[in-house]
Amino acid sequence: MNDRVSDVASAAPGPVYRAGLAVGELRYQRCGGCAAAVHPPRVLCPECGSQELDWRRSAGLGEVYSTTAVRGRSGVHNVALIDLDEGFRMMSRVEGTEPDEVRIGDRVGFLTADQDGEPIAVFQRTETKGGPTA
Amino acid sequence: MTSGSLRGRAAVVGVAESDLGEVAEGLTPLDLCGQAAARALADAGLRKSEVDGLFTASSYYALAAMDTAEYLGIRPRHIDGTNIGGSSFVSHLLHAAAAVEEGLCSVALIVYGSTQRSDGGRLVSPSKPDPYEGPYRPRYPVSMYALAAARHIHQYGTTREQLADVAVAARQWARLNPAAFEREPLTREEVLGSRMISDPLTVRDCCLVTDGGGALVVVSAERARELERNGGPKPAYLLGAGEATWHRNISRMPDLTVTAARDSGRRAFEMAGLRPSDVDVVELYDAFTINPVLFLEDLGFCAKGEGGSFVADGAIAPGGRLPVNTNGGGLSYCHPGMYGVFTVIEAVRQLRGTCGERQVADAEVALAHGNGGTLSSQVTAILGTGETL
Numbered sequence: 001m002n003d004r005v006s007d008v009a010s011a012a013p014g015p016v017y018r019a020g021l022a023v024g025e026l027r028y029q030r031c032g033g034c035a036a037a038v039h040p041p042r043v044l045c046p047e048c049g050s051q052e053l054d055w056r057r058s059a060g061l062g063e064v065y066s067t068t069a070v071r072g073r074s075g076v077h078n079v080a081l082i083d084l085d086e087g088f089r090m091m092s093r094v095e096g097t098e099p100d101e102v103r104i105g106d107r108v109g110f111l112t113a114d115q116d117g118e119p120i121a122v123f124q125r126t127e128t129k130g131g132p133t134a
Numbered sequence: 135m136t137s138g139s140l141r142g143r144a145a146v147v148g149v150a151e152s153d154l155g156e157v158a159e160g161l162t163p164l165d166l167c168g169q170a171a172a173r174a175l176a177d178a179g180l181r182k183s184e185v186d187g188l189f190t191a192s193s194y195y196a197l198a199a200m201d202t203a204e205y206l207g208i209r210p211r212h213i214d215g216t217n218i219g220g221s222s223f224v225s226h227l228l229h230a231a232a233a234v235e236e237g238l239c240s241v242a243l244i245v246y247g248s249t250q251r252s253d254g255g256r257l258v259s260p261s262k263p264d265p266y267e268g269p270y271r272p273r274y275p276v277s278m279y280a281l282a283a284a285r286h287i288h289q290y291g292t293t294r295e296q297l298a299d300v301a302v303a304a305r306q307w308a309r310l311n312p313a314a315f316e317r318e319p320l321t322r323e324e325v326l327g328s329r330m331i332s333d334p335l336t337v338r339d340c341c342l343v344t345d346g347g348g349a350l351v352v353v354s355a356e357r358a359r360e361l362e363r364n365g366g367p368k369p370a371y372l373l374g375a376g377e378a379t380w381h382r383n384i385s386r387m388p389d390l391t392v393t394a395a396r397d398s399g400r401r402a403f404e405m406a407g408l409r410p411s412d413v414d415v416v417e418l419y420d421a422f423t424i425n426p427v428l429f430l431e432d433l434g435f436c437a438k439g440e441g442g443s444f445v446a447d448g449a450i451a452p453g454g455r456l457p458v459n460t461n462g463g464g465l466s467y468c469h470p471g472m473y474g475v476f477t478v479i480e481a482v483r484q485l486r487g488t489c490g491e492r493q494v495a496d497a498e499v500a501l502a503h504g505n506g507g508t509l510s511s512q513v514t515a516i517l518g519t520g521e522t523l
Contacts, residue, residue: 066284067281068281068334071331071333116269
């Protein structure tokens with residue numbers, strides 16, 4: 001499958017990322033100079049400095065790198081760092097699982113959720129250490 | 135400038151805190167800067183009119199150096215308002231030594247003040263949430279440190295009990311420091327059983343929220359010796375210092391178990407010509423209990439992954455193998471938001487031998503380490519007595 005996002009090469013990076021979420025896509029940049037996966041979006045590669053950054057569609061599959069349950073007056077919610085299979089990391093949350101039951105190493109898949117009227121990238125667990133979840 | 139050329143070229147000759155804890159109603163952050171500056175200059179035996187270099191950072195004032203110069207009534211010819219969070223003032227120490235060496239100023243004042251406890255007890259931060267992190271509502275900054283702690287536990291088998299022992303050791307030191315905010319006994323069980331804030335960190339794994347300020351006066355080594363001959367304090371010479379920054383936001387930190395203290399520490403030790411085993415007393419920025427674990431590893435006091443066992447069972451408490459955070463640290467003594475200046479104040483006092491009950495015997499080399507942001511900016515300074523030159 002071609003994962004290139006077309007007609008956005010010269011657009012401002014932030015809006016391209018957000019436009020992806022609006023149509024249910026998790027977009028990231030791939031450096032034409034060193035092949036690094038880049039997120040958050042920007043105009044130069046933080047690894048090699050190249051300005052040749054192509055937009056790609058992530059398959060949305062990854063693994064929990066670290067996780068915490070944030071406990072406040074309004075309840076408990078998950079905050080996690082997700083390592084996507086394409087090689088970039090992002091902050092997100094794992095939904096559909098108790099916030100303190102998310103484990104480092106859990107396999108997760110991307111979906112969008114509404115946060116204060118804007119779509120954001122969140123994840124659901126597909127596999128935990130004991131094997132695939134229902 | 136070649137590495138090492140600053141070794142022993144400048145010294146801290148004045149240190150002071152402002153009022154600490156919960157200060158009188160209506161005192162402003164600038165008032166606390168004024169208190170700390172006046173007291174540090176008196177400690178050094180210098181007059182305000184002699185200050186020609188000003189170094190400051192603030193969570194309150196975006197143009198803090200100008201606000202502070204105006205408030206103090208000084209007209210500095212050299213100003214450095216570098217703001218890299220809580221590590222700023224350790225950074226200012228290195229910058230001040232370089233400025234004095236180059237003749238850009240002769241009496242450098244480093245100063246800080248904050249009234250965040252009086253302001254409502256929440257961390258005052260001038261930084262806006264990162265747009266790629268903010269929507270997930272991490273509690274800034276504790277959730278970022280919680281993510282690092284969770285990863286260290288996962289990767290190295292570090293335990294919550296070991297983290298709790300960092301808080302217990304800090305409290306034991308604080309009980310020996312009359313200026314410390316929290317001086318009641320604290321047990322491992324109390325740390326583990328207190329309210330969870332962001333797993334795996336409880337409220338007792340987190341620093342205090344206090345008011346407070348501090349100041350340092352830095353001059354050339356020659357001037358420091360002259361002041362000492364005329365009855366001034368014993369100088370604390372800057373032997374080495376190093377800075378490093380690898381990221382700003384926690385999601386961009388390459389490995390949550392390795393901080394840029396690995397670079398800042400190496401640079402400081404290289405300049406000083408010393409090794410961790412030469413250090414008698416260590417003052418680390420302990421915003422959270424995971425911090426000393428990471429910094430002791432990254433500064434070379436123990437191997438990566440062994441920080442948990444290194445800090446456990448009183449090993450960094452009074453009478454332990456290495457005295458760490460002898461003032462009680464940000465966990466039990468004082469934490470007004472940007473703690474770095476207090477690591478240097480305590481290091482200098484330990485080298486002077488004026489710490490009373492908490493004095494480390496024969497302390498000749500002290501390390502002060504500042505942390506800023508979310509494990510982002512790391513700055514290490516190594517100070518020594520005249521015998522170490």
